[in-house]
Amino acid sequence: MNVMAKAEKKISSAFIYFFGSFGGILFGYDIGVMTGALPFLQADWHLENAASLVGWITSAVMFGAIFGGALAGQLSDKFGRRKMILMSAIVFVVFSVLSGVSPDMGEASAYYLIIVRMLLGLAVGAASALVPAYMSEMAPAKARGRLSGLNQTMIVSGMLLSYVVDFLLKDLPGEWAWRLMLGLAAVPALILFLGVLRLPESPRFLLRKGDEAQARKVLSYIRKNPAEIDQELASIKETAKEERQANQKTSWSSLFSGKYRYLVIAGVGVAAFQQFQGANAIFYYIPLIVQKATGQAASSNLMWPIVQGVILVVGSLVYMWIADKFNRRTLLMVGGAVMGLSFILPAVINWMMPNMNPMTIVVFLCIYVAFYSFTWAPLTWVLVGEIFPLAIRGRASGLASSFNWIGSWLVGLIFPIMTASMPQEAVFAIFGIICILGVIFVKTCVPETRGHTLEEIEEQGTNHGRVKASNPEN
Template sequence: MGFLFNFLVALFAALGSFLFGYDSGIIGSVVSKEFHHFHDFFDSPSDSIIGAIVSTFAGGCFVGAAAAGWLASHIGRKRTIQAGALVGIFGCSLQAGAQNVSFLIAGRFVAGLSIGCLSMIVPLYQSEIAPPKLRGLLTGLTQWMIGLGFLVANWVGYGCQFLDNDYQWRIPLIIQIVPAVMLLLGMFGLPFSPRWLISKGREEEAFKIVQRLHGDSQNEEFIKLEFAEMVEQIKYEKANYSTKISDLWSTGPMLRRTLTGMAVQICCQFTGINVSAYFQPTLYAALGMSGPTILLITGINGALGVIVTGVFITFILDRVGRKPPLLFGAAGMAICLAIEAAINAKWGGENANNPAAQNAGIAFIIIFGSLFFSVSFGPVSWVYQSEIFPMRIRALGTAVCTCSNWATNVLISQVSPIGMTNLGYRFYIVFVVTNICNGLIVYFFFPETKGKSLEEMDAVFGDQEIPHALETKAVHNVKDDHSSDKEKAFVNQFETA
């Protein structure tokens, strides 16, 4: 089966990311002024209430991501994805049936629990089933499906604005339930993470899955070495290290992993992408746009982002590495937002009457998200945080990094409506500065991880203690006094094969 099976598994698991993108994206349409039935039903909610509706979701995501760290270690990556999907069905149902603002906010929080869980576990699962040379593509499917979710949300929002009853906003929220149900049921047919199986002593089952995921008629030797490397590294860690949260900062290399993983997610939020994602119609309105045109442009922007992300993860990410795209994206986004601020300062406002300036403003919002973000922090943040931690602490470390994302998301989504109202074009300048800071952080502190197996990350971060089978081309690199006779016999067969 090999690559095709591996790709399809990673793609289907990314339905969790699609749900993430759709749920995050649809709220921008639902709370926009074009959805007047929403505002009538909830008695014209204020900016602070709108901010609470948006940011409560992110608060739930923070809690969900934290819980997923524990679940992923104890019930496995696969079952944690299913748990997230089940909670998502409940939360999305609450939103669709909301009778008042409190009801809606509760639904947003519960859905956030699901999305937080899925946003942490899906890229982790993808990274653990991917071969080293394809990990950027397969884990990058997370961002591609987030973008696809936003795209579908944008066009659903565009279509539903023409409904003249409460289904104008209820139907977009009902649709969220569909991918959650598909994910819950479909995951029964997908494999467990082989690395998690090894950590639980299920080597034979893990080896069969690695063969299905990575094997073909030409790479039998690679499969043996890759699997032996997984087994030895995981067994060594299990015998010599703990899995406490304090391990995330117990040594210099571990602290560096934790800080860079958190930084890539915090920097991702401080690009300003979710101001655009959540409040894109508001940004277009500030340029003088109005009516259905706003949601039409939003839909076009989403389509371009999906295309650009797909091309990037397929042809570029695994070739150029992680740092160059992050640096390129940070610089590009800073320039776009600086130009956007200038356009809004001189020609913005609801009464703007300069079509050329309006079109330029729209263009730079699109270039900001669909080009520069889509080839940098969008996909790379999920890939990077999921590949840098050792197995013993990977779920916990990834959970902490994802929590950093959502904590920053809460801050930005809560203050953005107020900031846009009170600061106007100056709000763009805030993110010009943060993008410049993002580039400096990446340049000075982020190591390159391209092409390394997950087990080889210890060499990247400077705490390698055992040789790696893919380097030595031998299956026995560590004296093993901790495995059972059955486990030793299973590994020994690779040496004699």
């Protein structure tokens, strides 16, 4: 027992935060990997004219993630964050390998891959829910904003890694290229599993299970002095007590009561707009977008995803620098406005100048990604983490996550169907209009949360509900 204690004592806070957030790499890798694999898969299985099947293969992971996040949240309350992250890594390894060894059985192959990727999506959704929860419970309050930025950086780094892997494998025979691209997702999942084996359980979960001694021990790894540990233990106990009382008094219908409706609509709306604005259409289909614009084979355009990945990583670092310097609403409105114009202007230019350079649309997509990367991408989850009152936080956060994944799934599914039936510029113009609607939504329906305590934010929502109740015509 003493030997184990000494071994645990050597765990550094840097190791805990690195592997605690490493699940973001898996999340990002699987978002990005199909970008490069899809052109080879289409050619190998002759799916060039099967827009619906292509949409389902691409979006199947997001469909599974809708359920994976909710399921993992429930199970982690019973079994712990650490164990569920380990289980997610195992599921990720198994179904990544099964994706890579998909049998070649004609059209039946596509249905096999769709089912396997749906099951893989359970692990992706679980990682998206578990990693922020684990990190928020391990991080000191003063570092939570910065560590939220670390999680976003891990996600976009995973996307960039997948783009680089796709590029390096592009010269292999087509039937091998896409299989290795998908199968190699098992490697970061295996690294995550080995790293998490050494991670401790979160002190909040340990206290909930009545193991105060182990919770104190875990906090000793990541807090500097005993007084800080005592204060945090007391705070966790008090919060857990409040949450138990809140959960007993609320139900799903409480989310849309007059008292909470304003903040629930604000948080869920921002989470939904983030995906319906069309970002994932770029991340999943950029080689096919370039192919349609220029006529060059999609498999020869795998440098463009790397460009997008670099922009995303740089943007995540920019966000960490500016996060506490500007209001949340300001960043979301400026970002959304530029994103909307980046989608709408190519359609306007093409209408006015039908012979415009086909690469113009790609340049505007890069501008879109740049502004998305340091505004809507990270700020959505910062705002969702801040805006929901304690009494409904669990249910409201789950609802926001579900709407986000539903949006991600629908964009991945319908984009190839839309581009098969109308000009690419028109499709992006539709997404551009949604971006502008998102700006209007933020301006009219979302309160400012920067610099406000959670209690002050809750009071804003409560007061807004009272005003609406007393002035229904408003």
